[in-house]
Amino acid sequence: MKEFQETLYDSIAQCFRIDKMYFExxxxxxxLMIFHNAFLGRVMTLDGIVQTTEKDEFIYHEMMAHVxxxxxxxxxxxxxxxxxxxxxxxxxSRHRAIESIVMVEIDAEVIEMAKQHLPRHSAGAFTDPRxxxxxxxxxxxxxxxxxxQFDVIISDSTDPIGPGExxxxxxxxxxxxxxxxxxxxxxxxxxxxxxxLDELIQTRERMGRHFADQSFYSAAVPTYYGGxxxxxxxxxxxxxxxxxxxxLQQRFREAGLETRYYTPQIHRASFALPAxxxxxxxxxxx
Amino acid sequence: xxGEAGYRPGPRPVxxxxxxxxxxxxxSLVAEHGxxxxxxxxxxxxxxxxxxxxxxxxxxxxxxIKALPHASVIExxxxxxxxxxxxxxxxxxxxRPLRISGRRTIHTHPVKKPEHIKAAxxxxxxxxxVDNLEEMNKLLPFRHRIGVLLRVSFRxxxxxxxxxxxxxxxxxxxxxxxxxxxxxxxxxxxxxxHVGSQSARPDSHVAAxxxxxxLIAAVNADNDNPMSTLDIGGGxxxxxxxxxxxxxxxxxxxxxxxxxxxxxxxxxxEPGRFLVAPxxxxxxTVTGRARRGDCQWYYLDDGVYGSYSGQLFDHMRYPxxxxxxxxxxxxxxxxxxxxxxxxxxxxxxxxPELGEGDxxxxxxxxxxxxxxxxxxxxxxxxxxxxxx
Numbered sequence: 001m002k003e004f005q006e007t008l009y010d011s012i013a014q015c016f017r018i019d020k021m022y023f024e025x026x027x028x029x030x031x032l033m034i035f036h037n038a039f040l041g042r043v044m045t046l047d048g049i050v051q052t053t054e055k056d057e058f059i060y061h062e063m064m065a066h067v068x069x070x071x072x073x074x075x076x077x078x079x080x081x082x083x084x085x086x087x088x089x090x091x092x093s094r095h096r097a098i099e100s101i102v103m104v105e106i107d108a109e110v111i112e113m114a115k116q117h118l119p120r121h122s123a124g125a126f127t128d129p130r131x132x133x134x135x136x137x138x139x140x141x142x143x144x145x146x147x148x149q150f151d152v153i154i155s156d157s158t159d160p161i162g163p164g165e166x167x168x169x170x171x172x173x174x175x176x177x178x179x180x181x182x183x184x185x186x187x188x189x190x191x192x193x194x195x196x197l198d199e200l201i202q203t204r205e206r207m208g209r210h211f212a213d214q215s216f217y218s219a220a221v222p223t224y225y226g227g228x229x230x231x232x233x234x235x236x237x238x239x240x241x242x243x244x245x246x247x248l249q250q251r252f253r254e255a256g257l258e259t260r261y262y263t264p265q266i267h268r269a270s271f272a273l274p275a276x277x278x279x280x281x282x283x284x285x286x
Numbered sequence: 287x288x289g290e291a292g293y294r295p296g297p298r299p300v301x302x303x304x305x306x307x308x309x310x311x312x313x314s315l316v317a318e319h320g321x322x323x324x325x326x327x328x329x330x331x332x333x334x335x336x337x338x339x340x341x342x343x344x345x346x347x348x349x350x351i352k353a354l355p356h357a358s359v360i361e362x363x364x365x366x367x368x369x370x371x372x373x374x375x376x377x378x379x380x381x382r383p384l385r386i387s388g389r390r391t392i393h394t395h396p397v398k399k400p401e402h403i404k405a406a407x408x409x410x411x412x413x414x415x416v417d418n419l420e421e422m423n424k425l426l427p428f429r430h431r432i433g434v435l436l437r438v439s440f441r442x443x444x445x446x447x448x449x450x451x452x453x454x455x456x457x458x459x460x461x462x463x464x465x466x467x468x469x470x471x472x473x474x475x476x477x478x479x480h481v482g483s484q485s486a487r488p489d490s491h492v493a494a495x496x497x498x499x500x501l502i503a504a505v506n507a508d509n510d511n512p513m514s515t516l517d518i519g520g521g522x523x524x525x526x527x528x529x530x531x532x533x534x535x536x537x538x539x540x541x542x543x544x545x546x547x548x549x550x551x552x553x554x555x556e557p558g559r560f561l562v563a564p565x566x567x568x569x570x571t572v573t574g575r576a577r578r579g580d581c582q583w584y585y586l587d588d589g590v591y592g593s594y595s596g597q598l599f600d601h602m603r604y605p606x607x608x609x610x611x612x613x614x615x616x617x618x619x620x621x622x623x624x625x626x627x628x629x630x631x632x633x634x635x636x637x638p639e640l641g642e643g644d645x646x647x648x649x650x651x652x653x654x655x656x657x658x659x660x661x662x663x664x665x666x667x668x669x670x671x672x673x674x
Contacts, residue, residue, distance in 0.1 A: 007388045007410025010433035010475070030408075031382050048388055048410035161407045161428075195430050 004035065006225070007048030009195060014050075014225045016043060023117045034117045040223065042118055044085065049159055054120055056222050057087050060189075062262040063219040063270065064231060065091035068152045068187040069098070070251045070267065071240045075151035076100070079179070081138040081167060083156035084110035086122025092154070093128045095255050102150075104134045104141045106163065139166045142175035150179055153186040155232075160191070160199055168199070170206040173234065177210040185240050188232035190216065193277050195226045203232045204281050213238040216277070217270040219261065230277075241271050298603045298632060299528035303611030312569055312645055315671070321571040321645075322588035322668035324656055326354075328362045329674040330565035335366050338522070338557055341537035345544065346554040348392055350520055351377045353558030353653040354566070358672035360384060363561065371556040375402060378409040388412070392517070394478070394556065396437050396453045400424055407431060415478055415517075417455045419466055426470060433475035435517055436463055438501070440479055440494040454479065457497055464505045464513075476515030476552075477502060483559060484602070485521045488540045494518070495543040502551065515552045518544075522560040526650050528605050559653035566652030568593045568604070568668065572644045573623065582618040584640050589622010589629040591662040593648065593655045597631065600654040606631075607647040612638040620646065624663040 002018035020036040033045045041054030052060070065088055069075045075095070080088050080103040092101055105111055111133075114121055126133070134141060138155070153176050158164035166172060167188070176186045188207075193200045200216065208214040211234035218228040233241060248264035273281075304312075315323060338347060348371040349363050355377060360370070364386050372378045373395040381391065388410020395402070396417045403414070407428060416422050417437040425432060439454025455463060460477065467474045477498045481490035498516055506512040518540075525531040544553055570588035577583070588594060596602045606620075618637035622629035640646075659667045 005387055005389050007412060009431050010412035011473075013389060026383055026385070031385075047408050161404050165404075198427060198430060 004045060050223050052085055053223050059219050059261045060221045061087045061091045062259050064154055064187055066262045067267055068185045069095055070248055071243050072151055072185055073251055077150050079150045079153045081155045085114040085118050086125055088154060088156045090123050090125040093125050094257055101130050102132045104136055104138050106137050108135045139172055142179055145179045147178050148181045151181055151184050155188040157189050173207040174210045183237050185235040190230040190232045192224055192226035192229050197280050200230055201280060207232055207234045212236040215241060299605040301607040304609045309609050316569055319669055319671050321569055323569040324593055324668045324670045325567045326358055326672040327565050327674045331362045331561060334561045337533060338560060341533055348554055348556045349561055350556045350558030354562045354657055355380055356670055359562060375405040378411060417453055422467055429472045434472055435476050435478040436474050437478045440481055460501045461505055473511055474513055476513045478517030480519035481521055483521050484523050488536055491540050492543045499547055517554045520556045520558050522557055524559055524563040526602055562652035563650050568648035568651040570646045572640050572642055582616055583621060584618060585621050586646055587623050588668050589631055591624045591629055592659045593668045594631050595658040596654040599658045604651050605649040610638040623665055
């Protein structure tokens, strides 16, 4: 029996049975696999870490796309950093009112590979006429981008140890702030606080230096083992995280979204953090 | 580097003559693959692995890749269920194309650049070895992901290569370092030691196991996150002298010491030499001859800058074999192919008349041979082929 054992933590590891290998790309520098698991469907792993599975990707992508877009309320220009599998694009492009989507992916091969072997992730979204696809390093792109041109930025990065490291840097958050229009918001993938509390605090420090309102919201994504995962939140408008449920309901209806995880109630509740996370962010209990 | 007492290489064993099958075996390999060659025998690696498993039951074996960082060796051991001791990014990169998970590795270099740590984590290697506070601090940003082994230094007095001088904290520092680690939120998973290499007797291993057991018990007594792992390193000897090595006699005291450990302590070892030394044979060819004074010189196509580099770096003398069994022998020099006068494999070694094209076989040449060979004089390293 073939198995994939995750290599994130020394003392604990989750293990998936590999029922069929669809794609494997291994070089001296990285090892990417897409395989089938009886329960999870297609699973993509990179360097021993689960990136996405067909069974639970909706939780992650719905929460990272709809929360900032519906909180903003009138987002027209959205920037996605990373997200080569196309699922973030899929969720963003469901918002009809959005006029332009710029997606910056560092590796063109990831997109081709995902179109072929993870087709349900993008579900045709790469043909959206509003999409401008840029193959570039995310950090370089934000450095070179004009100020104030995006309403929402979504950083759908890999793990902070590896190629995604720069997307957790203070410079990256600063550049994102600069290219956001007034009233804009950025959301980032920030790991599982139960195991990665230091990274959470680090984002608080680094992102907090650039945004008047920095916080996190959360959702439990089963294959990101360890309980809730945190999404970083940065905006100069503290009101964006306080939008009332009625307003969210209205925006949700107007957008005509059909979702499996996201609801306006979940949206509101997701900003409530467990006491131990809040304490750590407030400088206690480290 | 050399231990000042205990192990000394004995007189170099030389075998004169070969059975027709043996001769045919070496000559056909050279005919097919050229010379010089290093011949890896999978069956011998497997035999050594099984022997060590029998001698140290219950001990998880982590092959020290540095001894012979070759894909066929790694693959053979991986198929047997072996784990791997990696000490650099390059060693970890050898595993990836072979689909060997980082979970089967520990990273054992006590001194690391921060980028080494990140590369190791990307490769799935999550257990690290340190021996001081400064190195521990480098692990702080990753503290929630990793396990740490604290390397302790015990001086072995019967080893050929002393490994206790360059790395390892003093045993009396262990409680203090463990406390400091706990205070910073780093978990010390256990202790590791390396008494040295090619140990003539197991006494140093046994003493180190016993001292580590006391240290672990002392630290665990007032720590609610107990140490759980003891890494006994390597250093298990192989028979370079042709005297015969009674493995059971060597390992029994160590095995008994390990049996006295608490049951919930996991024991791991990092054998390198033991697994590969007997599995590799070097084949070199006489390329030239000269008479200098009273001595007959033979120039070979491999030498101490190549596969025989272990004679310098590793202080070993490999058993040699020539096919000519003529009892008429004269003092000879076997020299390597480079221009340097240090490039001499053997001096004053009695040799029968050898002709150009004759083969010289080096036995027990798996560990720290190809691993440390150089490209001096732009000479190619011996080709490594794998059989069995």
